[in-house]
Amino acid sequence: MVDTNMRLISMLGLLTIIVIISLLFDYLRILKRPVRLGLGVAVLGIVVGFILTLNAVLPANHFYGPVFSESRTSQKLVALTFDDGPYPPYTGQVLDVLKERNIPATFFVIGQNAAKYPELLRRIVAEGHQLGNHTYNHVDLLKLDRQGIIAEIEKTNQVIAAAVGYPPHVMRPPHGFRDAVVMDAMAEKKLKVIEWSVASRDWVNPGAEVIAERTLGKVQNGSVILLHDGDGIAAALPREQTVAATRIIIDKLLAQGYTFVTVDEIRKMSEE
């Protein structure tokens, strides 16, 4: 965990300058003795930049602050999460599948979609599911300043609270991307950052069977499964494959003895 409020992009910029200067020193033979120090620093700079970037984009890394991506538990528990909705008719279809099997899930909604379909938010809550904040415009938070990040979060919390009576206390950054400033802003807004441990790239619609197969192949006790009932703010791609895959995933996991819980419930199960 880093305590600096430096943006990832600033750190990468700084590293790029260090790498260029080091290479120049190496080329000019200024830092060449006794070993090629310039070249060594340049290689180190590239490696550090790579590690900093991986930590901003990989869902299970804690370098910029604590995120939740799965539970360490010996119990056969699993959490389904759906991003980017509400998005008719698919959000309703997902809710129908969950209702048929009496399964709770967690929906990370986009603020501007939520503003359009508050009745879907109310249905999500009325049917026992959890709501999370997925920003207002589904923007990469690494590209916004602190004020912009806070605005994305607050606006979405307001829309959710207006629809269901209370704001969520969990959020998922678009694409999972975060850095020190994003994490610090979430701590200030008292939002837990939720990532995932099982993704199937359902957002590119590879086929319901493929989505289900990829998901089932990775699920273990305490997994948090990422699926999409929406399509960002574009709302262009259909999500019927995800709806069909959800049905397969639930039935297969129920047959294997898994119990489905919300993100809040699976967070409590961490045995550490």
Ligand code: NI
């Ligand atoms: Ni998303």
